[in-house]
Amino acid sequence: MATATEKAYDIIRRNILDGVFEAGTHLKEEDLVRLCGVSRTPVRDALRRLAIDHYVVTRPNQGTFVNQWSLKDIHDIFELRAMLEGVVARRAAAAIGPGHMAALKQAFGTIQAMLADDAADLDVNLFLAENKIFHMTMLQAADSAPLATMLSSLVQPPIVARTALGYNVEDLRQSNEHHRELIEALGVGDGAWAEAIMQAHIRAAHRKFMASYRPGGGFAAP
Amino acid sequence: MATATEKAYDIIRRNILDGVFEAGTHLKEEDLVRLCGVSRTPVRDALRRLAIDHYVVTRPNQGTFVNQWSLKDIHDIFELRAMLEGVVARRAAAAIGPGHMAALKQAFGTIQAMLADDAADLDVNLFLAENKIFHMTMLQAADSAPLATMLSSLVQPPIVARTALGYNVEDLRQSNEHHRELIEALGVGDGAWAEAIMQAHIRAAHRKFMASYRPGGGFAAP
DNA sequence: ATGGTCGCCATTGTATACAATGTGGCGGAA
DNA sequence: TTCCGCCACATTGTATACAATGGCGACCAT
Incomplete structure (x- = not known):
């Protein structure tokens, strides 16, 4: 600072x-x-x-x-994110190298370790940090500056943070299973597979977010 | 000012x-x-x-x-624009009202009139202005603030302007034919058709741009 | 001759004082 | 009472002066 x-x-x-x-x-x-x-x-x-x-x-x-987003805006944001992060996954599958692959596996492993412990002491911020590393690594592997710029204007931290608040432990496990499958798809270079699972990943987050959303701007406790 | x-x-x-x-x-x-x-x-x-x-x-x-863009960046920008403007067209087909439809027809007609005249006195800036009106109207008809925000970060005026410089009259006629077909698709509410022709529209522009691009940053005369 | 280091200067970063604008409330007139 | 206009204040916009940073060149040591 x-x-x-x-x-x-x-x-x-x-x-x-x-x-x-x-x-x-x-x-x-x-x-x-x-x-x-x-x-x-x-x-x-x-x-x-x-x-x-x-x-x-x-x-x-x-x-x-x-800034404030209407319910419709939030839907659109998730919709566009699903599409664009899908492209990220597809491109990453074609271009990823060993360094980024190792970083993905490590982020996955760290989150997995969090979930293996007793769920009670799980730190949401720690999860968010690792989750961000995972997605940023994918973005780097996709190797496209314009794509990165666009996504950064779309990944609204307030929404992402509040999505995580709506997660329960089962949701987090599902989320990290998506990560596992992404790594698998990237490992064999299957771009279409990676794109599909990434879209599912974002759409699942969309539903979890909506489940805990309250129109007034408040959010249900996790 | x-x-x-x-x-x-x-x-x-x-x-x-x-x-x-x-x-x-x-x-x-x-x-x-x-x-x-x-x-x-x-x-x-x-x-x-x-x-x-x-x-x-x-x-x-x-x-x-x-700011400066690499050749790869420019390719990515057109690629993403094709995808997103496609979404715009699809959504516009579902939501467009009579006001926006009239605006589209007027922009199309104005450009058509320019091309009917002797091509020698065609003002590129005038074409660009009407072309912008057409695309902005589509964007408004699509009725999505996040989509508009994303596209605005992707439609780089320097690139668009220089694309037009690379156009010859035949290219402009092709471009406006795309506009005509878009209006037709929107008129019958066929989102998939609108999306497809819009993607073709952007990809055609991509190719015209690349044909006149010179790596040094300069551009061939029209 | 070459490598590193020091110090100057160009340029950006920050603070404060002053100007302009837009808003809300008050008062007067219909 | 209600509506219109005007004034005062709160807030943002602008200018200028000063501080800090970092790049580049000169100079010294090896």
Whole structure:
């Protein structure tokens, strides 16, 4: 966290993800100055960067607001993610090398170990971190900068995080079984197989998310 | 062009599109201050907005550079555009109303009129404007904010503009015939048909673009 | 001659002061 | 009472001054 802009970015982002700043909230620059302990200039910079990542939207002369998605938007996002992550899997099957393959297996193994232990002490954030590593590795293996750019604008952290909150242990096991099958498909270079299982993987997440979604913006406990 | 930020944004963007700022150029804030006649603050704001739209990339403590795409990136961009614009067409076929349909027919008619005249006096910018209206109308008819966001990050104006430069009159006629067929498919609500012809439309543009592409960044005259 | 290191300068990052804008409330008139 | 217009304030937009960073070249040591 070397620069003031980064500091402001991280603090604001964290508050959005933690739900302190609810969807639609008007983020006033002066308040953020007090919260972050930096001047307005880096705060404004941070808000622009958050706009790039679609955490917020800025309306000229009005201010910056925490982004919110309609139910329809969320459906569309999952729909598009299923399609694009499917492409990622297909391309990864054609291009993956031993390094990325090893990273995938390790992420799978780490999650598997989490699930083998008593489920009670499972740390959702730890799961999310490993899950992210898995998907990022796939993305790198697919070796397409435009594809990576598009997906990054589609994988909305608030939604992904809340999806995980809706998971129970059985759901997590199913999720990691998909990972296992993806590794298998990639191992034999079967792009169509990899694409299909990846689409199932995302669509399953979609259903789990909807099951715990509440229109008001709140979410059911896991 | 009310605000200084908008002014800077438009000037810098125009210079990039016109090729004054070539790909990879280091855009120095102080130079842009002199060019735009505003202070550094709105210039920096404008550069952040240009980064959102992928015209430039910013590296911390190093500066802002005009974005450049590799040949592979360009292929990927067209590939993804074909897929996503296909989805747009499919969804538009299911949801389009009379207003959007009329707009599509008008854009088609305008382009048709351009091509009926003597080809010598054809204004490429005018064609581009109507072409954009056509595709934006399709996007609105598809009625999906996430889809619109993704495509906007994929439709790189420099590439689209240079694609048109590579067109000859026959290519333009083919392009507008695709538009005609899209309207027909949408009229009978055949989403699969619309999707297929849209994919062909983008892939044809891809080939026309590659035919006039020169690796150095220059392009053959039309 | 070559390799590394130090310091200067160009450039970006940050803070603060001031200007402009848009909004909400108050008051007056119909 | 209700609607319109105006004023004041809260908030964002802009300019300028200062701080920090990093790249590049010169210089020294080997």
